Amino acid sequence: MAQVSLKDVCKIYPGGVMAVNKINLGIENKEFMVLVGPSGCGKSTTLRMIAGLEEVSEGQIYIGNRVVNDVPAKDRDIAMVFQNYALYPHMTVFENMSFGLRLRRYPKPEISSRVMEAANILGIKKLLDRRPKQLSGGERQRVAVGRAIVRKPMVFLFDEPLSNLDAKLRVQTRTEIHKLHMRLQTTMIYVTHDQTEAMTMGDRIAVMKDGNLLQVADPITIYDYPANKFVASFIGSPAMNFMYGRIIKKEGKLYFDEGKILVRLVEQMSGKMAQYAGKEVIFGIRPEDIYDKLFTTSAIPENIINATCEVIEPMGSEVYLYLNTGRHIFVARVGAHDRPPINKDMDLVFDMSKVHFFEKDTEVTIL
Numbered sequence: 001m002a003q004v005s006l007k008d009v010c011k012i013y014p015g016g017v018m019a020v021n022k023i024n025l026g027i028e029n030k031e032f033m034v035l036v037g038p039s040g041c042g043k044s045t046t047l048r049m050i051a052g053l054e055e056v057s058e059g060q061i062y063i064g065n066r067v068v069n070d071v072p073a074k075d076r077d078i079a080m081v082f083q084n085y086a087l088y089p090h091m092t093v094f095e096n097m098s099f100g101l102r103l104r105r106y107p108k109p110e111i112s113s114r115v116m117e118a119a120n121i122l123g124i125k126k127l128l129d130r131r132p133k134q135l136s137g138g139e140r141q142r143v144a145v146g147r148a149i150v151r152k153p154m155v156f157l158f159d160e161p162l163s164n165l166d167a168k169l170r171v172q173t174r175t176e177i178h179k180l181h182m183r184l185q186t187t188m189i190y191v192t193h194d195q196t197e198a199m200t201m202g203d204r205i206a207v208m209k210d211g212n213l214l215q216v217a218d219p220i221t222i223y224d225y226p227a228n229k230f231v232a233s234f235i236g237s238p239a240m241n242f243m244y245g246r247i248i249k250k251e252g253k254l255y256f257d258e259g260k261i262l263v264r265l266v267e268q269m270s271g272k273m274a275q276y277a278g279k280e281v282i283f284g285i286r287p288e289d290i291y292d293k294l295f296t297t298s299a300i301p302e303n304i305i306n307a308t309c310e311v312i313e314p315m316g317s318e319v320y321l322y323l324n325t326g327r328h329i330f331v332a333r334v335g336a337h338d339r340p341p342i343n344k345d346m347d348l349v350f351d352m353s354k355v356h357f358f359e360k361d362t363e364v365t366i367l
């Protein structure tokens with residue numbers, strides 16, 4: 001059992017690429033931490049530095065109370081599951097799973113009992129005599145996880161372990177890894193570019209971009225209170241809608257004025273927004289906070305936006321509407337029965353109590 005912490009950790013690759021820029025992150029004992037961000041943001045590099053597969057350029061990495069910067073990977077008491085599983089093709093599943101223990105000269109009975117225990121947990125007992133090429137993608141993935149489990153490490157590291165699985169298996173394996181975490185009660189650090197995986201699996205999520213850590217919080221906090229426009233747009237699907245405009249004050253009330261669209265702010269936001277009167281800001285609204293006026297009773301005249309619906313995407317239990325306001329395309333997520341006529345004028349209603357505002361220059365949240 002261990003906590004992991006990164007203090008001012010940087011990685012500069014030869015050639016000067018700053019892949020990780022002064023990251024500070026504490027992962028608690030038994031926590032499931034997800035590092036998420038677009039490709040190239042430095043997630044894998046961060047994980048590989050924790051694993052000891054990549055040198056740390058600056059800063060310290062702690063596992064437990066010990067600085068591990070100079071500790072070789074094999075002595076860090078961690079196990080890593082890779083994206084491509086990295087199984088040995090000439091070895092059986094049993095041999096693959098037991099390889100690390102054999103290297104460490106564990107007694108044979110101990111090796112057998114650990115492999116059987118892991119195979120039991122993962123439901124792969126029947127596969128122990130097969131070789132990797134005789135396994136499906138999902139089965140290989142389990143073996144790779146099994147190989148990590150048998151070591152009983154203090155920390156598990158996962159580098160995009162589901163990305164080679166088809167969509168259905170990915171969802172299934174996602175819940176299995178979640179259950180595994182509850183069962184093993186071990187610290188896990190999980191890298192993914194998939195915001196759905198991050199939201200559904202993480203106790204906490206660390207969002208990265210361009211080598212920087214932008215926000216660390218539990219999934220609901222990240223979703224409801226994104227620290228900046230990037231986090232707001234990256235987490236949530238379909239993504240948050242944005243528009244640029246100005247805060248104005250009319251007869252003591254605050255409005256967001258986009259030029260064509262004018263909406264009144266709710267009273268609760270006036271405290272923080274008053275100082276932005278006259279200034280440009282970025283307005284954000286999630287698809288589920290936009291309604292078709294015909295399907296809501298809470299419309300007030302100062303909060304109705306004219307648009308045309310260009311595309312309807314039925315998702316089964318809900319529908320995505322692509323709405324053109326003349327200057328923006330907004331996506332709304334509405335009930336399955338809401339099918340407005342295509343390319344005809346319609347009225348939208350924004351739930352103004354749910355909207356977000358970001359500073360125009362820094363893109364940092366205002367609320």
Ligand code: ADP
Nearest residue numbers: 013014017019038039040041042043044045046
């Ligand atoms: P992610 O896992 O988020 O996709 P990576 O950590 O793999 O991102 O990469 C972060 C940045 O470092 C990228 O710009 C990538 O091109 C660069 N990078 C990764 N590995 C190396 C390397 N061995 N040498 C030089 N640059 C690298």
